[in-house]
Amino acid sequence: MSIILDKISCKYETDMINEHYALKCITAKIEDGEFIGVIGHTGSGKSTLMQILNGLVVPSGGSVYYNGEDIHEKNYNLYKLRSEVGMVFQYPEHQLFETTVFRDVCFGPKNLGWSKKEIELSAFEALFQMGIESELYYQSPFDLSGGQKRRVAIAGVLAMKPKVLILDEPAVGLDPMGKRNILDKIAEIKAERNCTVILVSHSMDDIADYVNRVWVLDDGKLIIDASVKEVFSHKRDLEEIGLAVPQITSIMHMLKDKGLVVNTNVTTIDEAKMEILRKLR
Amino acid sequence: MIKAENIVYEYIRRDEEGNVEGIDRVLDGISLDVQTGEFIAVIGHNGSGKSTFARNLNRLLTPTEGSLWIDGLNSDDMENTWKIRQSTGMVFQNPDNQIISSVVEEDVGFGPENMGVPTDDIWKRVEDALNAVDMIKYRSYSPNKLSGGQKQRVAIAGVLAMHPKCIILDEATAMLDPQGRLETLQTVKALNKMEKITIILITQDMEEVIYADKVFVMDHGKITMSGTPREIFTNEEALKECQLDLPQALKLANELRKEGIDITEGLLTAEELVDAICQLY
Ligand SMILES: Nc1ncnc2c1ncn2[C@@H]1O[C@H](COP(=O)(O)OP(=O)(O)OP(=O)(O)O)[C@@H](O)[C@H]1O
Numbered sequence: 001m002s003i004i005l006d007k008i009s010c011k012y013e014t015d016m017i018n019e020h021y022a023l024k025c026i027t028a029k030i031e032d033g034e035f036i037g038v039i040g041h042t043g044s045g046k047s048t049l050m051q052i053l054n055g056l057v058v059p060s061g062g063s064v065y066y067n068g069e070d071i072h073e074k075n076y077n078l079y080k081l082r083s084e085v086g087m088v089f090q091y092p093e094h095q096l097f098e099t100t101v102f103r104d105v106c107f108g109p110k111n112l113g114w115s116k117k118e119i120e121l122s123a124f125e126a127l128f129q130m131g132i133e134s135e136l137y138y139q140s141p142f143d144l145s146g147g148q149k150r151r152v153a154i155a156g157v158l159a160m161k162p163k164v165l166i167l168d169e170p171a172v173g174l175d176p177m178g179k180r181n182i183l184d185k186i187a188e189i190k191a192e193r194n195c196t197v198i199l200v201s202h203s204m205d206d207i208a209d210y211v212n213r214v215w216v217l218d219d220g221k222l223i224i225d226a227s228v229k230e231v232f233s234h235k236r237d238l239e240e241i242g243l244a245v246p247q248i249t250s251i252m253h254m255l256k257d258k259g260l261v262v263n264t265n266v267t268t269i270d271e272a273k274m275e276i277l278r279k280l281r
Numbered sequence: 282m283i284k285a286e287n288i289v290y291e292y293i294r295r296d297e298e299g300n301v302e303g304i305d306r307v308l309d310g311i312s313l314d315v316q317t318g319e320f321i322a323v324i325g326h327n328g329s330g331k332s333t334f335a336r337n338l339n340r341l342l343t344p345t346e347g348s349l350w351i352d353g354l355n356s357d358d359m360e361n362t363w364k365i366r367q368s369t370g371m372v373f374q375n376p377d378n379q380i381i382s383s384v385v386e387e388d389v390g391f392g393p394e395n396m397g398v399p400t401d402d403i404w405k406r407v408e409d410a411l412n413a414v415d416m417i418k419y420r421s422y423s424p425n426k427l428s429g430g431q432k433q434r435v436a437i438a439g440v441l442a443m444h445p446k447c448i449i450l451d452e453a454t455a456m457l458d459p460q461g462r463l464e465t466l467q468t469v470k471a472l473n474k475m476e477k478i479t480i481i482l483i484t485q486d487m488e489e490v491i492y493a494d495k496v497f498v499m500d501h502g503k504i505t506m507s508g509t510p511r512e513i514f515t516n517e518e519a520l521k522e523c524q525l526d527l528p529q530a531l532k533l534a535n536e537l538r539k540e541g542i543d544i545t546e547g548l549l550t551a552e553e554l555v556d557a558i559c560q561l562y
Pocket residue numbers: 142143144145146147148173175292293294305307325326327328329330331332333334374
């Protein structure tokens with residue numbers, strides 16, 4: 001079981017004379033149970049690529065194979081694909097529409113042919129996991145704060161228990177503790193169900209803390225597909241394309257520039273602590 | 282620039298027939314004073330009332346109780362709506378709520394045009410604002426066809442072009458790539474320093490708080506802490522209780538202290554931490 005991207009390109013019609021390729025010949029493979037991070041400058045094609053993965057956008061060239069089948073083939077069951085590949089959109093407003101929070105979270109599982117009890121149980125569980133207070137369950141999702149909407153949107157997708165979870169900037173707008181809890185919860189669910197998670201994020205710190213493998217997009221091209229450590233060892237290259245290394249890595253570089261001979265290939269607080277202690281003791 | 286005396290804001294929830302279902306007190310006695318030219322950060326958990334407070338500052342909402350003056354204008358007085366909106370420009374949490382026109386440059390020019398700025402000036406302002414956010418290339422695009430971060434940049438440009446006395450950014454940099462975020466904050470900081478524009482920055486990113494002169498922490502509709510970033514960040518436990526956290530550098534500093542390393546207290550930036558570590562070596 002896997003997802004294969006075979007020379008995917010995507011052209012958008014712009015109002016300009018020139019057509020614009022948002023994605024240029026992307027080839028990659030995702031195995032079951034991977035946790036992939038996707039980074040890239042504003043407009044580099046991340047959201048477009050995610051929408052292609054779940055069949056919402058049709059590529060202008062190339063194919064996506066999900067478990068060996070081409071998802072953009074005429075007879076392919078996209079309905080089934082979307083029940084297995086869940087996607088949280090960059091702006092949560094784009095997926096909230098029911099009259100109450102609870103109904104909204106039930107919407108996805110309802111389409112899966114589950115019993116009423118299973119649906120409601122799954123919805124309650126997801127709402128609880130996302131830390132949504134029970135007072136909000138029967139309010140309109142449109143009357144929520146930005147971070148509350150985000151939590152409901154994630155809950156709606158988690159409630160479907162997808163095999164592949166695509167998260168486009170899921171942590172934006174969450175308060176710092178809420179963000180930790182929710183990303184921890186997602187990592188926990190991933191470990192429990194052995195599902196695949198794809199996380200798009202502008203937070204290099206979150207990418208460093210959670211994912212196993214990173215894709216770096218630059219102007220529609222997949223320029224790096226490597227481990228976290230490998231990707232964040234290219235500080236200068238990342239900065240040139242609008243990105244950065246995690247805060248912690250950048251602190252290690254600053255120490256080194258001051259003449260302290262430390263290993264700069266460090267991405268988390270724990271690693272940094274050990275490395276600095278090693279130097280100071 | 283802003284003076285709030287014990288303001289209360291209540292959302293009234295109604296059922297389908299319009300009967301009052303419940304009253305939510307979302308701002309619960311907020312008093313504060315912001316001087317012209319100050320750079321203020323507002324932080325707080327999801328649903329703590331930050332955006333509601335911001336909407337009161339722009340007179341999209343008016344306090345249920347208490348009094349609020351913006352640039353010397355009493356927000357109770359309906360006649361002041363227009364003047365208040367001219368002096369305080371707001372960038373919303375979701376840029377979709379802000380897009381008015383189908384062409385980027387018209388969208389950015391909408392604010393100044395409404396303010397009666399002469400046409401030649403408008404174009405100059407639009408150009409400067411789009412340059413400031415690095416979106417001049419997209420001037421003739423449709424905002425609906427932009428990526429999430431590109432929309433956010435256009436929304437920021439729209440407010441810059443109004444040349445308001447006070448700019449309110451409600452998580453306006455959350456979708457930007459690391460370089461874009463840095464540049465935007467530097468632009469904002471420069472406007473604040475050079476032109477004495479008052480800045481109200483609402484954010485969940487603790488790294489951004491460092492730019493502020495003063496921080497207000499909101500918790501369940503109340504301001505529970507205020508002070509300089511340095512003061513606010515001395516109390517990790519209190520922040521965590523409010524669902525907040527420290528910037529990465531200060532978390533690392535605290536971890537090192539727990540290991541018995543004698544790092545100077547009261548640090549704020551990564552640079553300061555690096556200097557403190559180098560001194561020990
Ligand atoms: N239109 C509305 N009608 C009723 N309640 C609302 C409405 N908008 C917000 N609320 C409620 O008011 C409270 C404060 O919301 P607000 O948007 O001000 O929070 P916030 O601090 O900006 O949160 P976030 O960090 O998630 O953006 C929340 O509990 C929210 O559910």
